[in-house]
Amino acid sequence: MSGVYSIAIDLGGTIIKIGLIQEAEIVRFSTIPSDSERGLLHMLPKMERAIDALLLEEGIGVADLSAIGLAFPGMVNPIECRVISTNDKYDDACHIDLCRWADDHWGIPLVLENDARLAVIGEWLYGAAKGSGNVVMMTIGTGIGTGVILDNKPLVGYHHQAGSLGGHLVVDYRGRLCSCGNVGCVEAMASSFFLGDIIRSNGRVSPEFKEQASDWNFKRLFELMRQGDTDATIICEECMNVWSAAIVSYIHAYDPEVVVLGGGIMRSADIILPYINRRVDDRAWTPVDKVRIVLSELGDNAALLGLNYYLAKVKREENETIFRV
Numbered sequence: 366m367s368g369v370y371s372i373a374i375d376l377g378g379t380i381i382k383i384g385l386i387q388e389a390e391i392v393r394f395s396t397i398p399s400d401s402e403r404g405l406l407h408m409l410p411k412m413e414r415a416i417d418a419l420l421l422e423e424g425i426g427v428a429d430l431s432a433i434g435l436a437f438p439g440m441v442n443p444i445e446c447r448v449i450s451t452n453d454k455y456d457d458a459c460h461i462d463l464c465r466w467a468d469d470h471w472g473i474p475l476v477l478e479n480d481a482r483l484a485v486i487g488e489w490l491y492g493a494a495k496g497s498g499n500v501v502m503m504t505i506g507t508g509i510g511t512g513v514i515l516d517n518k519p520l521v522g523y524h525h526q527a528g529s530l531g532g533h534l535v536v537d538y539r540g541r542l543c544s545c546g547n548v549g550c551v552e553a554m555a556s557s558f559f560l561g562d563i564i565r566s567n568g569r570v571s572p573e574f575k576e577q578a579s580d581w582n583f584k585r586l587f588e589l590m591r592q593g594d595t596d597a598t599i600i601c602e603e604c605m606n607v608w609s610a611a612i613v614s615y616i617h618a619y620d621p622e623v624v625v626l627g628g629g630i631m632r633s634a635d636i637i638l639p640y641i642n643r644r645v646d647d648r649a650w651t652p653v654d655k656v657r658i659v660l661s662e663l664g665d666n667a668a669l670l671g672l673n674y675y676l677a678k679v680k681r682e683e684n685e686t687i688f689r690v
């Protein structure tokens with residue numbers, strides 16, 4: 366029988382989170398700083414050392430591990446265990462054989478999945494959407510990621526990208542050029558990545574405010590909005606209107622029971638949640654029932670715990686194979 370532990374890795378833009386998982390619980394955890402623009406290859410030795418250190422701290426060996434799971438911030442083909450497209454993070458990953466990496470170092474299988482899809486799986490199984498079979502999650506970080514649970518299953522699609530591209534849904538076809546090559550995507554119109562441009566191109570905010578555009582971040586803007594600052598309020602409301610428009614479209618596309626909002630921006634959930642709930646209630650065509658819009662419960666750990674969905678499957682399949690033999 367394979368080991369009772371597994372390793373879950375979440376490749377973030379600036380931090381890589383590594384968890385040692387047992388029975389759907391993160392029993393040990395470590396982080397290593399990352400420079401995702403420099404690619405993934407140079408990070409692999411550091412990840413190996415961090416994983417080996419976790420095993421040592423827990424007093425277990427490689428034989429106690431069943432699999433490694435990797436949450437990747439780009440499109441992946443989990444069947445062929447490969448990254449198929451990146452967007453300015455770990456751009457060399459399409460050419461790295463990650464399954465071979467795991468096999469070479471620990472002799473165990475690796476499962477790979479998109480990080481936003483894993484976040485919704487985590488919230489669906491263990492967090493804010495537990496008990497609901499139809500869920501959309503929107504993670505508003507530097508960019509915007511989405512994932513969908515439809516009829517009690519993660520939505521995957523023919524090219525493995527269904528539900529993952531909610532940040533690139535067009536909210537203004539005459540809008541700003543997005544990093545994906547399209548124009549007017551949710552991410553281009555309202556995300557941290559484009560915040561400087563969003564402020565500079567707004568005709569209603571003061572020139573003094575625009576001069577500092579590169580210094581502003583959403584945390585500061587929402588603080589200023591709370592204090593009644595007019596310019597910050599204009600920008601925050603504009604972005605919340607864009608996120609609301611996107612959520613209305615997710616609701617029309619996927620018919621969820623609950624929409625989970627996550628990401629660093631939700632530190633200002635006291636402003637964002639009521640605002641978006643009101644606006645979506647007014648605009649979504651949901652004659653039977655209102656869709657609940659709630660805050661993520663798992664926060665930064667959603668993708669790590671979501672990996673457990675696949676890691677448990679690997680463990681089950683391995684054990685079944687061994688029993689058959």
Ligand SMILES: [Zn+2]
Nearest residue numbers: 533543545550
């Ligand atoms: Zn886009």
